[in-house]
Amino acid sequence: MKRIITGIQSSGMPHLGNIINIVLPTIKYIKDNNINKYYIMIADLHSFTIYKNKNILINNIYINAAIWLSFNIQYYNKNLFFYRQSDIKEITELFWYLNCFFPLNRLKLFHSIKNNNNYNMGIINYPILMASDILLYNIDKVIVGIDQKQHIEITRKIAKLVNNKLNKIIFNIPKSLIFNNKLIPGIDGKKMSKSLGNIINIFANKYILEKQIMNIHTVNKNINNITYDEIKNTILLKIYKYISDNDEYSYIKDKIKNNRIGFYNIKKKLFKYILLKFNKERKLFNYYIENKKIIKKILLKGYNKIKKISKKRSYIINKELGFKI
Ligand code: TRP
Numbered sequence: 171m172k173r174i175i176t177g178i179q180s181s182g183m184p185h186l187g188n189i190i191n192i193v194l195p196t197i198k199y200i201k202d203n204n205i206n207k208y209y210i211m212i213a214d215l216h217s218f219t220i221y222k223n224k225n226i227l228i229n230n231i232y233i234n235a236a237i238w239l240s241f242n243i244q245y246y247n248k249n250l251f252f253y254r255q256s257d258i259k260e261i262t263e264l265f266w267y268l269n270c271f272f273p274l275n276r277l278k279l280f281h282s283i284k285n286n287n288n289y290n291m292g293i294i295n296y297p298i299l300m301a302s303d304i305l306l307y308n309i310d311k312v313i314v315g316i317d318q319k320q321h322i323e324i325t326r327k328i329a330k331l332v333n334n335k336l337n338k339i340i341f342n343i344p345k346s347l348i349f350n351n352k353l354i355p356g357i358d359g360k361k362m363s364k365s366l367g368n369i370i371n372i373f374a375n376k377y378i379l380e381k382q383i384m385n386i387h388t389v390n391k392n393i394n395n396i397t398y399d400e401i402k403n404t405i406l407l408k409i410y411k412y413i414s415d416n417d418e419y420s421y422i423k424d425k426i427k428n429n430r431i432g433f434y435n436i437k438k439k440l441f442k443y444i445l446l447k448f449n450k451e452r453k454l455f456n457y458y459i460e461n462k463k464i465i466k467k468i469l470l471k472g473y474n475k476i477k478k479i480s481k482k483r484s485y486i487i488n489k490e491l492g493f494k495i
Contacts, residue, residue: 174199174347175304176313177211177255180234181220183371185362187354189237190412191315195349197241199313200250208250209307209476210238212469215255215262215299219292232458235465237373240455245468253472255303260484264302265295267491271331272298272324280320301325306483308342315351322346340490352412357386359405370409372448373455383441393432401426406433410440418443 176196178184184193200208212234214227221227231254238252239245245252255261277294292299300321304312305328312322322344329341355361356368363369370382386406389396401407402423411419422439425431431439445452458465488494 172206172310173209173307174206174311174313175209175211175307175309175344177209177213177303178234178237179213179216180230181217182230182364183233183369183373184237185354185364186370186372186413187315187352187362189372190352190354191350192313193237193241196313197243199347199349200243204247204249206249209309210243210250210252211303212238212254213303216296219290219296232462232465235469236455236458239458239465239468240373240451242450242454245472251472251476252468253476254469257469257473258306258476258480260480261299261302261306263484264306264487265299267487268298268301268305268328268332269295271335272328276327277324280324297321297324298328301328304344305329305341306480306487308483309344310342311347312344313347313349316348319346319348336490338490340487354412355405355408357382357405357409359387372413372444373452376445379444380441383437383444386437388433393430398427404433406436406440410436413440414443414447 176192178188178192196208196210200206212231214231214234217227217230235252235254243252244250274294277297280297297320300318301324304322304325312325314322326343329343332341333339353361356363356366357370358366358368360366360368371379374382386409388404388406389400393401407422410422414422422436425439426436485494
């Protein structure tokens with residue numbers, strides 16, 4: 171039995187990339203390998219590195235939880251822990267210990283702070299907090315997107331440093347598990363990001379979703395004057411490919427080849443396809459967002475379920491480091 175962790179920073183609507191690269195494959199992986207133990211964490215402390223205010227912080231926790239719940243994670247399954255990072259004080263305690271093991275110089279090489287002079291200490295230490303999430307539970311595999319792979323390398327490095335220092339294996343050396351690496355473009359072809367206003371939010375209401383899809387940039391040419399290859403390379407078709415399964419994508423490719431359907435109709439089809447494909451999830455998401463008390467209860471249960479292991483592991487770590495006298 172392996173221990174597997176994943177999580178998404180709760181900083182607003184998780185973008186399509188998170189859903190396609192993390193949530194969907196995690197759900198499938200759990201179904202196919204249900205002998206393992208799964209840790210699905212809402213990374214609210216990581217979102218604190220870009221704190222705006224209390225209400226936004228809270229609301230984003232609910233959104234993050236509702237996303238996972240809308241995909242029907244079996245939070246009641248005894249092998250699954252679904253919890254909020256900030257509930258586990260042992261994580262922040264371990265975070266301090268790990269900070270004292272990792273050289274600043276090494277951390278500075280790290281990509282997200284390289285080109286930014288205005289970062290806070292939380293952003294610098296972001297990967298160390300991730301290491302704490304992982305090492306506290308002696309995780310074997312970490313489900314992440316490729317952009318997080320370096321964080322897992324840092325986690326492995328810290329685990330080895332501590333084990334060496336103590337001359338004892340107190341931390342397992344985790345591996346990253348990357349299922350997909352689809353860089354999903356925004357509707358303007360740039361990187362999908364909320365601040366650029368170019369996202370597709372599959373949980374938005376129908377009208378907004380339709381607008382987002384109809385606004386996907388396309389070339390202003392008659393469909394009969396464009397080659398099939400040109401169409402295939404448009405942002406629209408890229409987005410279509412990432413969202414749809416193989417059958418749907420073959421279907422739309424055939425339609426384009428044989429019937430020469432135009433961009434307008436391709437967009438209409440994509441819109442309908444998303445509504446159909448995520449119909450259940452969209453309903454469940456709204457249900458949970460309208461019933462936040464239920465989310466609160468689920469997260470409290472999640473905390474109670476993981477409390478014992480957190481304390482036990484923390485006890486061992488503290489003892490080995492010398493804090494139990
Ligand atoms: N940093 C991850 C993200 O970008 C979230 C995260 C925090 C995480 N701690 C983790 C993922 C531990 C896997 C394991 O959303």
